[in-house]
Amino acid sequence: MTSTPGPEATNTPPPRNSAAPSSGALEAAGALPVVIVGAGLAGLTVALHLASQGQRVEVLAKRNLGEGATAWAQGGIVGVLGSDDSVESHVRDTQDAGAGLVDEQTARFIAENSAQAVGWLVDQGVPFSPDPDGPLGLHLTREGGHAVRRIAHAADATGKAIHDALLAKAQAHPLVTLRERWMAVDLITSRHVGQPEEGPRCYGVYALDIGAQRVETLPARAVVLATGGVGKVYRYTSNPETATGDGIAMAWRAGCRVANMEFIQFHPTCLYHPQERSFLITEALRGEGAVLRLPEGLPGGVGGSRFMPAHDERAELAPRDIVARAIDFEMKRHGVDHVWLDATHLGEAFLKEHFPTIHARCLSLGLDIAKQPIPVVPAAHYTCGGVVTDLSGRTDLPGLFAVGEATYTGLHGANRLASNSLLECVVIGRTCADGILNTPVAATAAVPSWDESLVEDADEQVVIAHNWDELRLLMWNYVGIVRTTRRLERALHRIQLLKGEIDDYYANFRVTRDLLELRNLVVCAELIVRSGLLRHESRGLHFSRDFPHTLPVSFPTVLTREARSLPR
Template sequence: MSQASAAAAGISPFPVNGELPVVIVGAGLAGLTVALHLAEQGQPVVVLAKRDLGEGATAWAQGGIVGVLGSDDSVESHVRDTQDAGAGLVAEDTARFIAEHSARAVGWLVEQGVPFSPDPDGPLGLHLTREGGHAVRRIAHAADATGKAIHESLLGRARAHPLVDLRARWMAVDLITNRHLKQSEGSAPRCHGIYALDIDTQRVETLPARAVVLATGGVGKVYRYTSNPDTATGDGIAMAWRAGCRAANMEFIQFHPTCLYHPQERSFLITEAMRGEGAVLRLPGVPSEESPWGARFMAAHDERLELAPRDIVARAIDFEMKKHGVDHVWLDATHLGEAFLKEHFPNIHARCLTLGIDIAKQPIPVVPAAHYTCGGVVTDLSGRADVPGLFAVGEATYTGLHGANRLASNSLLECVVIGQTCARAILEDAVPRVPKLPAWDESLVENADEQVVISHNWDELRLLMWNYVGIVRTTKRLERALHRIKLLKDEIEDYYANFRVNRDLLELRNLVVCAELIVRSALMRHESRGLHYSRDFPATLPVSFPTVLTRKAKSRS
């Protein structure tokens, strides 16, 4: 798109106001944190969202954000809880850095107008709750819709800022690196911008950039059942991998223990904070003198009961479901009372009520579902990836914070803390000279003949991952999965090479890359640790290390 046509369409041309922008892929908490900090320092930014601006994972987050704020809390306590949840693979320096900056991160969100649940007697005037794996109450929240409250506040700020160009329905296709440049031989590798699809016009545009920030979220949609929104297709991880970046700990996929089990609602999450406030898990059909809804079962799996870390709770539910042949378990909060539930969990109460479930009078049917990607693009504590000019923040990354399992509510905190350091690093770097970038070439492709090929491969991939690469794994299943994934990948790449791109094709292409990374990582880990449980290697090794995958580029990059 020319500068003239871009301006006529209401889109800021490149450069923006004579200055090369930073292009941020993703409009969730991570992306908006980077955008606002850059814009406040006079740096133009362009933020791309492949669907509507409010459809990312941030707005779906219910629980809250960690803040080491209370007099009964400390940085050391938070670091210890993070390490315990991470099962020996947490990078201590990362955990300490994040914990030390947690109070400042929460304070910044308060300054942005986020309406956290108040408590006049609480630190910063905030009500703090507790979630599984935390020793004390340290979770700042906005009832049970914290992510929505945060996202709406930051999005409002971004919309009002003249240097933030928000573009809905724009999807990144691929990063532009030296391999795209004819004159690149012998030059240092660098990310110069991105190719992006304007979904409404179906045109792929070339966007040069001072830096590119990947804030695209996780890979939940690679599984059949997930708590994630449709945007979670691993776009940033796949693009960075194709550009030559390392990926780490991709085997550690967190399955949230309590996703609502209902035919009309497959992705509605029942926040961990509900168990933090006293809700308990029960087995349907198993008699109990205590309750007509069935017996509690967590005591057989962990002394922390329902407050055990998510991997333990999810595996316990999976075990009990298979043992007793049930499709779900119950999450029983009836003893907490209707007034308490309406005050602390108004959205869950209302949503379940529309589905015929009164959570004050009956338990909630729940199952585990793919929830969070603990691995991703390897970055430092400023979000720098392996390719200069490329940064990544949030769930798409591996910083060492989450180890083998994420501690509840650390993810939103990581987005803010690393988002701030990322913006600072971009501003400190010298402004690069971006060469003339080639336009997207569609001269040898045509419109797709049958979209059913995409939908069929999508369904096959997600079912394959659910059955073979789920909560409990075996080497034989992983090897079978890898074999089929490679065949699917070849089919998808052939389709990509011959037909014009659309969002479904791009997402499928990215998902199959991420699926391969997950399986390859799982095959490399000969133990059970955290979120990765293998029947062939049930023991936990005394010493272990992150799983780091390196891609050897086939061409100049």
């Protein structure tokens, strides 16, 4: 597969900040903070490393500090720690899961730094599940796609344990300022400051103080996008409300390349329950022996039978894309709304010890997982593509860095290996901080303040709600686990119409969080669909009925705002 042409630059509304530049230059660039957009593991890792070396940091969290995706992560973080493990083994498993699109240099770098990353988290006070006989005194578990046990975890709530520990460190550090309920509107770039002589770069962000409903100008030494993925572009997702693709959309509007957006990972097992639509049932449960079964009462006596061995020799331990497609196939084949994940044979004591969060949450909903199987469905879970960066988080725009799920480093390829995501945040978070500190401080520039003199308050919020619902439903129906060219083309046509409506709304009314999130989601939806249309094969997380075979040679799908092919 040859490299793919990017879409033409789309029309965007005129800048909202059209006032004349404020008098005088910004404060001395060396005294400027680094502004980090996002307060999850990626953002806090960068913040703590920068602050430890004397750099002032401002971290923006668009909701409450604990509401990001990190706190929702259950499984754990990869660490090549055991005597039965090796960097080569981890790289090989990452490549196998990534279906031929993993960048080997990136995978090796991440694996080589995995032990250091886990050790750093231990030093920050993360209470991983202990094992006196385990490496570093930690209990290691196994998840789908891994050859050995190499997942350090804190029971079944690893993300929360990590986030709580790092958040406490950040809150206690005098050089870290945490701004809760602040949302980035857009990046301040050279087009705002009159194209200075040193060329394009990022100078900061415009950010909405949601409580005060006021947009502020935040100049910065550097900006780090740590905004997470795009799960909320789909109707069903395991992601929190924050996963609206803000960083990807802002970087795209600023001219950065975006890659592999067609590869959206659908987690195979999200709880199917009317009162709990986003609760993830961790893959580690299957790693410990839980099996997938069809619901009882199906014709032909197949109800209750196990089905994964018929789809892959690794059965429930196959990579997530295979398991998700198998569940989707069986649900459509038998006309059922869900399948069962059966962990009853593991015993109540084992489940309470190793999966206390899942056991307690399900019990609160009337499901005793020690006595009955768990109803599950696939749901949008992880964005394997994003803003193109190097191994120090640098983007195409000087002064702009990105870390975590918002990025494409080449690690995940066409499908993310379980628990590599938290590892990537910690490893690249450290190198990103080093990259910022090792980059010469740019010259100062005067930037205009945000101007709302030509806009007014929105007259009908129902427009936003309607477009939000329509976008997520059409993405679920047309751009889901199994795709066709016709569905993608229909989705793209409607997305372009929605985008025009949203851009017009944005240009005429004062911004709100809902409007900004919708504006970012529709950009990301277009990137996902365009990427899918450009991939004429089925690979990893992208499965097309029109192109069911995998090509012998393939490359990442790289989109650029310039209408030309990217040489490779």
